[in-house]
Amino acid sequence: MVLQNLKNFIKKKGGWIPFDSFMFECLYGNDDSYYMRKNTSLSGLPFGPSGDYVTSASLGHWMARAYADIYAGIISKTSNIDKEVFAIREYGPGTGELAAKILIELFDQGILPKKYEMLEISQSFIEFQKNKIADILKRHDESLYLKANNILEWKLVQVDREEFAISTDIDPINGLVIASEIIDSFPVKVALWQPTDEILELGIRINHEGDLEFQNQLADDKLIEKVLYRKNQALENGYLWTTPRMLDICFHTERWLKILMGKLSYGELIISDYGLERYELDSDNRIESNVTAFFKHTQTSKLNECLKNVGSQDLTYLVDFSQLSEFFLDQNDCYFHLKSQAAWLIDSGVLDHFSRNQDFLTKGHEMIKEVGNLQKLISDNEMGQSFLFCHVFKNNSRA
Numbered sequence: 475m476v477l478q479n480l481k482n483f484i485k486k487k488g489g490w491i492p493f494d495s496f497m498f499e500c501l502y503g504n505d506d507s508y509y510m511r512k513n514t515s516l517s518g519l520p521f522g523p524s525g526d527y528v529t530s531a532s533l534g535h536w537m538a539r540a541y542a543d544i545y546a547g548i549i550s551k552t553s554n555i556d557k558e559v560f561a562i563r564e565y566g567p568g569t570g571e572l573a574a575k576i577l578i579e580l581f582d583q584g585i586l587p588k589k590y591e592m593l594e595i596s597q598s599f600i601e602f603q604k605n606k607i608a609d610i611l612k613r614h615d616e617s618l619y620l621k622a623n624n625i626l627e628w629k630l631v632q633v634d635r636e637e638f639a640i641s642t643d644i645d646p647i648n649g650l651v652i653a654s655e656i657i658d659s660f661p662v663k664v665a666l667w668q669p670t671d672e673i674l675e676l677g678i679r680i681n682h683e684g685d686l687e688f689q690n691q692l693a694d695d696k697l698i699e700k701v702l703y704r705k706n707q708a709l710e711n712g713y714l715w716t717t718p719r720m721l722d723i724c725f726h727t728e729r730w731l732k733i734l735m736g737k738l739s740y741g742e743l744i745i746s747d748y749g750l751e752r753y754e755l756d757s758d759n760r761i762e763s764n765v766t767a768f769f770k771h772t773q774t775s776k777l778n779e780c781l782k783n784v785g786s787q788d789l790t791y792l793v794d795f796s797q798l799s800e801f802f803l804d805q806n807d808c809y810f811h812l813k814s815q816a817a818w819l820i821d822s823g824v825l826d827h828f829s830r831n832q833d834f835l836t837k838g839h840e841m842i843k844e845v846g847n848l849q850k851l852i853s854d855n856e857m858g859q860s861f862l863f864c865h866v867f868k869n870n871s872r873a
């Protein structure tokens with residue numbers, strides 16, 4: 475169904491669409507696209523052991539503890555704002571597990587927020603999240619479950635082909651905003667820079683056999699401008715590009731950040747994703763696009779594989795964290811830290827939690843699982859260095 479819709483769309487567009495349009499159709503374009511699918515039983519979801527990939531939200535309570543501590547910090551250092559008005563806003567909350575675990579942490583500390591807002595694109599995912607959260611909270615404490623019903627609020631985010639994430643009807647908040655692995659699912663353009671030839675844009679057409687295949691076209695001025703900016707920036711940093719290379723460029727990130735920051739009056743924003751800074755993204759040994767597909771826990775290493783399993787595999791790419799840094803450096807009401815996931819978790823006190831909770835962890839099986847989760851989150855070979863955290867402080871005095 476997604477494939478047929480995609481082919482019709484390509485024909486309607488004159489036989490060729492750029493990669494970002496292809497990615498939009500696969501992930502969001504219609505009711506059975508990857509992130510819009512109606513089958514959201516646990517085994518039908520993209521996330522978790524039965525899906526295509528695992529995210530940090532499901533690796534124990536460590537992330538939730540860190541976010542809860544940050545939220546506690548925000549409300550404790552704010553004397554001039556009524557503590558009752560603080561909220562948490564989570565973009566693309568996945569299974570809902572992270573929200574449930576954060577609420578448990580805050581409930582145990584006696585500092586539940588006034589509101590926990592979930593911004594979700596898919597109505598079916600909302601239904602799944604409601605059930606999952608109810609399950610987790612009831613198991614922890616029935617009274618928390620009842621309280622959470624008045625705290626949790628879902629907002630449907632509208633997406634479209636041109637602008638991608640359209641501004642949702644949300645109020646400005648004081649508190650904590652979480653965007654965990656969101657930007658890597660924004661539709662991205664792929665450009666090809668060549669030393670002695672024109673800059674091209676990767677796109678998709680239908681070949682004579684009726685199959686999808688890649689085809690490059692001349693890039694438009696907007697894309698050329700972005701590529702040349704990165705080439706000149708590399709040169710200023712002492713790296714002269716001499717070999718052809720592909721660059722993944724997202725045109726939606728900045729606009730989304732602008733909207734997001736406009737709706738955070740006071741507090742902290744934490745964007746985490748797998749990605750790199752440009753000195754690594756644009757180094758000479760990275761000549762391929764970093765776009766990749768995940769299907770049943772297998773990551774494909776070839777761009778061509780992205781054309782398979784249309785609508786039923788995840789498409790994603792390495793987020794350009796320098797784009798985020800440039801955006802936040804330009805704002806005059808915030809400052810930020812950029813850290814690896816390992817550094818961010820350790821600075822958030824995760825190892826102190828670990829040593830304080832030895833008692834809880836001595837229950838054999840549980841301990842092995844929790845220690846394994848923590849290792850996965852911070853080890854260099856797993857997620858520790860491949861995930862980055864951009865932690866932004868808005869209208870906050872410097873720590």
Ligand SMILES: C[S@@+](CC[C@H](N)C(=O)[O-])C[C@H]1O[C@@H](n2cnc3c(N)ncnc32)[C@H](O)[C@@H]1O
Pocket residue numbers: 509521529530531565566567568569593594595596631639653654655656659660730
């Ligand atoms: C890789 S998943 C991550 C899910 C979850 N945050 C986690 O870490 O497990 C990306 C999710 O972000 C959602 N998403 C993408 N753009 C979004 C936006 N502008 N607002 C809210 N959610 C968005 C997608 O629909 C998808 O469910």
